[in-house]
Amino acid sequence: MLRDYASKEAQVIIDSSHDGVIVVDQEARVTLVNKHAKEILGLPDQIIGSKITEFIPNSDLLRILRTGKSEMGDINTIFNRELIINRLPIMEEGKVVGAVSNIKHIDDIQKMEMKIRKKLxxxxxxxxxxxxxxxxxxxxxxxxxxxxxxxxxxxxxxxxxxxxxxxxxxxxxxxxxxxxxxxxxxxxxxxxxxxxxxxxxxxxxxxxxxxxxxxxxxxxxxxxxxxxxxxxxxxxxxxxxxxxxxxxxxxxxxxxxxxxxxxxxxxxxxxxxxxxxxxxxxxxxxxxxxxxxxxxxxxxxxLPALQIRLSDIPELVYSFLEELNEKHPHRVAVFSDDVFSLFKQYEWPGNVRELRNVVERMVILAEDDTITLKDAKFLVEKLKNRVNEKKSKFETEKSVILSLLEEEQGNKTRVAERLGVDRTTLWRRMKKYNL
Ligand SMILES: Nc1ncnc2c1ncn2[C@@H]1O[C@H](COP(=O)(O)OP(=O)(O)OP(=O)(O)O)[C@@H](O)[C@H]1O
Ligand SMILES: [Mg+2]
Structure with missing residues (x-):
């Protein structure tokens, strides 16, 4: 039985598909093929009516015509591209009258998968x-x-x-x-x-x-x-x-x-x-x-603490300023030098995020386009408290460890025992105080 070659509708439908589609009749003559399939398989333009074996001698579709069994998800490499191919028989009254190949690029599947994942x-x-x-x-x-x-x-x-x-x-x-x-x-x-x-x-x-x-x-x-x-x-x-x-x-x-x-x-x-x-x-x-x-x-x-890379502060401040000037109505152009030297004394426990917040606060509170120490009162206060706190804790702990080390003649196990900490903790503290 020789089938009519494809209807216009069928051609439009398969041309709109992203997959490569090729259809043969029971004698393995091509009845329908789209552009993608021609590209993927390297087929010539004029192919309708010719036997597929003229172009692909051992076409897998021959097997489908013989067995009448579909083969799904076959992975194949053609012209160095990985493809996923589904092959199906066309059955009429229990007899195989043709076969279809549907070809997808694995890349496309992965891209689609990615799109779906993103959507979800x-x-x-x-x-x-x-x-x-x-x-x-x-x-x-x-x-x-x-x-x-x-x-x-x-x-x-x-x-x-x-x-x-x-x-x-x-x-x-x-x-x-x-x-x-x-x-x-x-x-x-x-x-x-x-x-x-x-x-x-x-x-x-x-x-x-x-x-x-x-x-x-x-x-x-x-x-x-x-x-x-x-x-x-x-x-x-x-x-x-x-x-x-x-x-x-x-x-x-x-x-x-x-x-x-x-x-x-x-x-x-x-x-x-x-x-x-x-x-x-x-x-x-x-x-x-x-x-x-x-x-x-x-x-x-x-990543280093801001305190050990103080030289980066001006560049950070000006980049935040640029951003903030877009967000806030009045423009601030300059930070005075004494503000920068204040910044260099502060220890920045919250690092760059804290610097960003401080800059933002100053920009909001600023009364003219130059930010000076008067706009930084809150930081001066903070700084006073912190410096005192830190110094006293630092100094006492350091001197306690020093005197214990002397008493125990440098025996760290004994010192750790007397401090009630383990050796690693002691070692870490000594490192901190350069002991
Ligand atoms: N080197 C940098 N240059 C520009 N902006 C920075 C820099 N480091 C941090 N920031 C800014 O500081 C803020 C905090 O950064 P980020 O969230 O990456 O820090 P984090 O280490 O993850 O903080 P946390 O531990 O609090 O989660 C962000 O607004 C970020 O854009
Ligand atoms: Mg984080």
């Missing part, structure tokens, strides 16, 4: 800050940026440490955008912000009906969502031990299982963690898994 997760999956946007030309900062660039080129897990407001999240975003994964998602989660059970279901997702209130159809976890990209686990030190074990498994197996689910889902994610806690000490106290610590601490990026 509204809360921004994109990193905004590049490493080159990070301000600071001090040596420590330059080193950090160089190291971050190097780390970005690898795919290993990164641990970013640093005090609050030192730019940990900024660096995590920058690393993602400098990496091979920059086109993939950047998913951030703060492990301290959620109670244990919520953190678990956010990270791993759940299957439908796992618990009351569970969304119909289940929910994708952040690891799945970060597939092909980077997941940033902020404040990792606050992660409960049980979830730490689950994370360890993800690191080892590179796969997740949703809560209440059976299916193992492979995930390809780069993990960046951040903390302002002493994780190493936490492993000794048993609040952080030691094996996890070593798995995470492969590439370590330590």
């Amino acid at each position: 997760h509204q809360s921004g999956l994109e990193a905004k800050h590049q490493l080159s946007d990070i301000i600071g030309t001090s040596n420590v900062m330059k080193e950090c940026k160089e190291l971050a660039e190097k780390f970005a080129k690898t795919d290993a897990t990164i641990m970013i440490t640093g005090g609050s407001g030192t730019g940990k999240e900024l660096f995590a975003q920058g690393i993602h955008l400098s990496s091979m994964r920059k086109k993939g998602p950047f998913v951030a989660i703060n492990c301290a912000a959620l109670p244990e059970s919520l953190l678990e279901s956010e990270l791993f997702g759940y299957e439908e009906g796992t618990f009351t209130g569970a969304i119909k159809g289940g929910k994708m976890g952040l690891f799945e969502l970060a597939h092909g990209g980077t997941i940033f686990l902020d404040e990792i030190g606050e992660m409960p031990l049980r979830i730490q074990s689950m994370l360890l498994r993800v690191l080892e197996e590179r796969e997740v299982r949703r809560i209440g689910g059976e299916k193992i889902i492979p995930v390809d994610v780069r993990i960046i963690v951040a903390t302002n806690r002493e994780l190493e000490q936490m492993t000794q106290e048993g609040t952080f898994r030691e094996d996890l610590y070593y798995r995470l601490n492969i590439l370590a990026l330590e």
Whole structure:
């Protein structure tokens, strides 16, 4: 039976498809083909009515015509491109009268998957800050940026440490955008912000009906969502031990299982963690898994406190000023030198974030376009209190340790015992006081 060649409608329908489609009759003559299929398979324009074997001698469609069985999801490489091919027989009254091939690029499937993942997760999956946007030309900062660039080129897990407001999240975003994964998602989660059970279901997702209130159809976890990209686990030190074990498994197996689910889902994610806690000490106290610590601490990026890179302050201040001038009605152009020298005396426990807040406050309160000490009274007060507090604590602790060391003739074990701390703590304090 020789079929009529394709109707106009059929041609329009397959031309509108993103897939390559090719149809043959029972004698393997091409009855319908779209542009994509011709491109993908390298077929000539005039092919309708010719036998497919003239162009593809051992076409898989011959097998379908013979067996009448469909073959779904066959992965094939043609002209160096990975394809997913579905082949189906066309049956009429129990007999095979033709066959269809539907061809998709794997790249397209992955792109589509990414789009769906993005749609499902509204809360921004994109990193905004590049490493080159990070301000600071001090040596420590330059080193950090160089190291971050190097780390970005690898795919290993990164641990970013640093005090609050030192730019940990900024660096995590920058690393993602400098990496091979920059086109993939950047998913951030703060492990301290959620109670244990919520953190678990956010990270791993759940299957439908796992618990009351569970969304119909289940929910994708952040690891799945970060597939092909980077997941940033902020404040990792606050992660409960049980979830730490689950994370360890993800690191080892590179796969997740949703809560209440059976299916193992492979995930390809780069993990960046951040903390302002002493994780190493936490492993000794048993609040952080030691094996996890070593798995995470492969590439370590330590961000400096603002206090040890005071030379970056003016540049930071002026960049904040630029931003703030757009937000606030009256323009501030200059900070006087004595304000900068005040800034250099302050210890900035909240680092860059605190500096930003202080600048914003001054801009709002400023009475003219130059900011002078009179606009910085609150900081002067703060500074007075802090300097006194700090000095006295620093001085007493240092002198106590010194005199104990003398009494015990430098025997640190004895000194630690007398202070009621362990040796590591003593060692850390001695380092702090340059002893
Ligand atoms: N080097 C920098 N250049 C420009 N802006 C910076 C820099 N470092 C930090 N910031 C700004 O300071 C603020 C805090 O940065 P970020 O959130 O990255 O810090 P963090 O270390 O994650 O803080 P926390 O520990 O409180 O979570 C942000 O507004 C960020 O844009
Ligand atoms: Mg942060």
